[in-house]
Amino acid sequence: MSDLLEITGLTKQFPGVLANDDISLSVKAGEVVALLGENGAGKSTLVKAVFGLIKPDKGEIKISGNVMAYGDTAGVIAAGVGMVHQHFQLVPVMSVTENIILGDEPRKAFFIDRKSAREQVLALSERYGLEVDPDAIVEDLPVGMQQRVEILKALRKDVKLLILDEPTAVLTPLEIDELLGVIRNLANSGVGIVLITHKLHEVMEVADRVLVLRGGKAIGFTSPKESDEAGLAQMMVGRSVILRVDKTPAKPGKPALEIRGLQVLDDRKLLSVKGVDLIVHHGEILGVAGVEGNGQREMVEAICGMRHRTAGQVLVDGELTKDMHPHSVHAAGISHIPEDREKHGLVASYTIADNLVLNQFDREPFAKGWVRNISQVTSNADQVVEEFDIRTPSAQNLASSLSGGNKQKVVVARELSEDLKVLVAAQPTRGVDVGSIEFIHNQLIAARDRGAAVLLVSAELDEILSLSDRVAVMSGGKIVAIVDSKNADRNYIGRLMAGMKS
Amino acid sequence: MKQTKKSFDVGNWLIPAIAVIIAMAIAGVMMKLQGADPVGAYKTLFTTSFGSAKGFSATLGKATPLVLVGLAVTIGLRAGLFNIGAQGQLISGALGTAWAGYTFTGLPSYIHLPIAIAFGMFFGAFVGFIAGALKAYRGVHEVITTIMLNSIIMGLSDYLVVYHFREPGQLLTRTSEIQKSARLPFLFGLPFGFFIAIALAVLAWWVMANTTSGFRFETVGRNKFAAWYAGISVKRTLVTAMIISGGIAGLGGAIETLGVTYRFEPAFNAGLGFDGITIALLGRAHPLGIIPGAILIGGMRAGASNMQFVAGVATELVDLLMALILFFVTAPLVTRFFKNSTSKSVTGGWGN
Ligand SMILES: Nc1ncnc2c1ncn2[C@@H]1O[C@H](COP(=O)(O)OP(=O)(O)OP(=O)(O)O)[C@@H](O)[C@H]1O
Ligand SMILES: [Mg+2]
Numbered sequence: 001m002s003d004l005l006e007i008t009g010l011t012k013q014f015p016g017v018l019a020n021d022d023i024s025l026s027v028k029a030g031e032v033v034a035l036l037g038e039n040g041a042g043k044s045t046l047v048k049a050v051f052g053l054i055k056p057d058k059g060e061i062k063i064s065g066n067v068m069a070y071g072d073t074a075g076v077i078a079a080g081v082g083m084v085h086q087h088f089q090l091v092p093v094m095s096v097t098e099n100i101i102l103g104d105e106p107r108k109a110f111f112i113d114r115k116s117a118r119e120q121v122l123a124l125s126e127r128y129g130l131e132v133d134p135d136a137i138v139e140d141l142p143v144g145m146q147q148r149v150e151i152l153k154a155l156r157k158d159v160k161l162l163i164l165d166e167p168t169a170v171l172t173p174l175e176i177d178e179l180l181g182v183i184r185n186l187a188n189s190g191v192g193i194v195l196i197t198h199k200l201h202e203v204m205e206v207a208d209r210v211l212v213l214r215g216g217k218a219i220g221f222t223s224p225k226e227s228d229e230a231g232l233a234q235m236m237v238g239r240s241v242i243l244r245v246d247k248t249p250a251k252p253g254k255p256a257l258e259i260r261g262l263q264v265l266d267d268r269k270l271l272s273v274k275g276v277d278l279i280v281h282h283g284e285i286l287g288v289a290g291v292e293g294n295g296q297r298e299m300v301e302a303i304c305g306m307r308h309r310t311a312g313q314v315l316v317d318g319e320l321t322k323d324m325h326p327h328s329v330h331a332a333g334i335s336h337i338p339e340d341r342e343k344h345g346l347v348a349s350y351t352i353a354d355n356l357v358l359n360q361f362d363r364e365p366f367a368k369g370w371v372r373n374i375s376q377v378t379s380n381a382d383q384v385v386e387e388f389d390i391r392t393p394s395a396q397n398l399a400s401s402l403s404g405g406n407k408q409k410v411v412v413a414r415e416l417s418e419d420l421k422v423l424v425a426a427q428p429t430r431g432v433d434v435g436s437i438e439f440i441h442n443q444l445i446a447a448r449d450r451g452a453a454v455l456l457v458s459a460e461l462d463e464i465l466s467l468s469d470r471v472a473v474m475s476g477g478k479i480v481a482i483v484d485s486k487n488a489d490r491n492y493i494g495r496l497m498a499g500m501k502s
Numbered sequence: 503m504k505q506t507k508k509s510f511d512v513g514n515w516l517i518p519a520i521a522v523i524i525a526m527a528i529a530g531v532m533m534k535l536q537g538a539d540p541v542g543a544y545k546t547l548f549t550t551s552f553g554s555a556k557g558f559s560a561t562l563g564k565a566t567p568l569v570l571v572g573l574a575v576t577i578g579l580r581a582g583l584f585n586i587g588a589q590g591q592l593i594s595g596a597l598g599t600a601w602a603g604y605t606f607t608g609l610p611s612y613i614h615l616p617i618a619i620a621f622g623m624f625f626g627a628f629v630g631f632i633a634g635a636l637k638a639y640r641g642v643h644e645v646i647t648t649i650m651l652n653s654i655i656m657g658l659s660d661y662l663v664v665y666h667f668r669e670p671g672q673l674l675t676r677t678s679e680i681q682k683s684a685r686l687p688f689l690f691g692l693p694f695g696f697f698i699a700i701a702l703a704v705l706a707w708w709v710m711a712n713t714t715s716g717f718r719f720e721t722v723g724r725n726k727f728a729a730w731y732a733g734i735s736v737k738r739t740l741v742t743a744m745i746i747s748g749g750i751a752g753l754g755g756a757i758e759t760l761g762v763t764y765r766f767e768p769a770f771n772a773g774l775g776f777d778g779i780t781i782a783l784l785g786r787a788h789p790l791g792i793i794p795g796a797i798l799i800g801g802m803r804a805g806a807s808n809m810q811f812v813a814g815v816a817t818e819l820v821d822l823l824m825a826l827i828l829f830f831v832t833a834p835l836v837t838r839f840f841k842n843s844t845s846k847s848v849t850g851g852w853g854n
Contacts, residue, residue: 306731327733336731344731347724358721359732362714370713 039405571778587648589775595752626752634744
């Protein structure tokens, strides 16, 4: 029997980057192969080539023994391949149900049978433990929810080969566990799976084999049996990575960010932040732990002036900040790493250099009065790209040419390269490889040590626990507890997050 | 290497060039089918407009308002706005300028001309402002409002000329002639307005590429969510863009009035504003790219009647050409524009 997927000698050259260099990989039925590699190593490029979305310069792709041609995505789908893209392929103005059934709609005569479509979606969501609102419009949904829609869409049809490009980056821990379970079950029933992720424990949990890419080259195969997390990280990055954060105790100073009685509505006009009081001091990292959808996103947006505060105040160094006015909030000293980097963080058709000054472009040294100082923008970019190890042949390339994790690094670098008073960091390491996570974590701690107040919101409890000096647990739109991270107990916090009283 | 995104990329200009060639080929076939001689017709068309100094001067005269309306539409496109209303803005400007041109008397040229031009720009800008404000503060799509404003302004200007501003004792619907002091002169045998138009296009290009205002425009045009996050006032930018766009279209009307028609007559300016859309798209929404497009189309307009006279091909051929060019140039361009400006053809995800 031939392999389900057989890639031989695949090579893809982008201007200035050899994204895939003579890569071969085969996947058998019932096997889970993890693709591991740094940001920009060429993982997405490889799977996009399999799906017929990228034209390889050399090499051959066979699915169930048949050679696949570039551009024939319909043929690839017909051959039983399902793919969850790193960059969502959803229609923003359509509902969740419409998106999931798109391409194969249940019909009644000439019309779409909306009722049975909706039921199908509900059944699907139930079956795989991925909760979605079938009637919500996709563009109103937070990225985590959109990701669930993508996954459900891929799982709706019976696939032989399932390709998942960072499906877990924006899911909650509980959902990740469910998804890993689904992956195992599918594999046991004979589906071949290619999984891309930066979370090593996921690889350890579900993968049968691991292919490590670095700089476009296949470094080699390994497996969870032969290796451990540290070993995988070393193989990816080419050096040993400290997976634990080293930090000295905080020396908190005066209150920097004060939130008083904050109430905020969500997109559906329901109260989602129900009176939050928080103080973050200079020189301290306050982590907000919580299951996604408990008001963290709305709280962050309201603090940063991007969402109306129905009640309450936000102060920086004792000064009130304006509601719904990102510009003055930023001027007051709040920097913000936004959760949705594609929507808020980047202008895809701008150069990396312009993106790196997106919220400072009209200030010294990047502008003198009315005139932009392009040479400063350029030298700033060259320096930041170097410092933050953003993988690109030139800072003058468009942001859209970057790999997912490198886009994230651009956003993080922009906010961290300023002299910080207060930093609100929402999911700062999402989609970033282990080596860069280490770097970003060190940068956050360095900012703290220079006196910045950091409000860290993350879906990764490990990240919260290892970075924060104090941990606030958010549940049901309220802060239900604040604990010192030294005596923080993982299980206790987990129970609080789930809404249980201690 | 410094400015990849703004540098001149030959590939970018291939689509407009091919669009023009295909359009001319198709129009040629149609002429042939009608029994006319396409080669002769094109030869007459282009030798008339580009073959002599006098012809070229006429071409640049025709091109002048086209550069300006093309620029007006371009400024809108840059900020993510599809200003279909250049026609209405141009007419408002032309009427305002004509009024100032014949009403004020006894002024020296160097005062009268700027005043008359300012009138034109003001009225054009005001019409743009209405559409911009409705977009920014009421969320009404500018394509709808500008189309509606076009109709309103056609009607309103007819009414005003018939009942209020008609030349005394005149049966035709037209205003009095502007004073001699408000006429635009010729410079080196070329219409003065052309120099204004080119200077403005260069200025617009420089502003877009080098100033913070230009960056604000571009950012709002490419991703308004990121612009808002970055502290740019999206609403104010949209209104400003429409004011500038309308003001430039109004300037087009002003210069046409002061340099060519010397009065306002509703039929004079028909269609100029719509040519602006074709030219902006032909110029790939680049402030300098519109200049060759405007000269090409200005040349076609300038040579059309001689072509009819010599080759017996109706002047409407030029309209056919325009329509074909628009058709072939928009298909790839509009999709790109909408994709870039909203980046919402698919939702954002986690990378590429
Ligand atoms: N359309 C493109 N144009 C130019 N370069 C590109 C393009 N797409 C990808 N690249 C480059 O190819 C390389 C590989 O990108 P790819 O998206 O495959 O990385 P990845 O391994 O998926 O990274 P990540 O973990 O960050 O998602 C990167 O250096 C990227 O900048
Ligand atoms: Mg990727």
